[in-house]
Amino acid sequence: MEKKLRRTIGSEKMFFGVCGGVAKYLGVDATLIRMLWAIFTIFGIGTPIIIYIVMVFIMPKESQVQ
Numbered sequence: 001m002e003k004k005l006r007r008t009i010g011s012e013k014m015f016f017g018v019c020g021g022v023a024k025y026l027g028v029d030a031t032l033i034r035m036l037w038a039i040f041t042i043f044g045i046g047t048p049i050i051i052y053i054v055m056v057f058i059m060p061k062e063s064q065v066q
Contacts, residue, residue, distance in 0.1 A: 007059045016056045 007013065008020035010064040012030060017039055023030035 005059060007056070007061045008039050016052075017061065018055045018059060019042055021059060021062075
């Protein structure tokens with residue numbers, strides 16, 4: 001089975017499902033990814049926010065992937 005990076009839907013997503021999708025792809029807990037993303041946002045001074053917004057538009061949702 002091929003792993004694909006995609007946004008999560010349903011109860012696993014908080015805003016747009018990007019962190020949940022990354023967590024599924026890496027095989028880790030989504031809370032860990034969300035915490036790391038928050039830390040990177042604090043110390044990255046806005047750059048992770050731009051990356052997150054770009055990922056929202058680039059990553060397909062789970063239901064859209066065949």
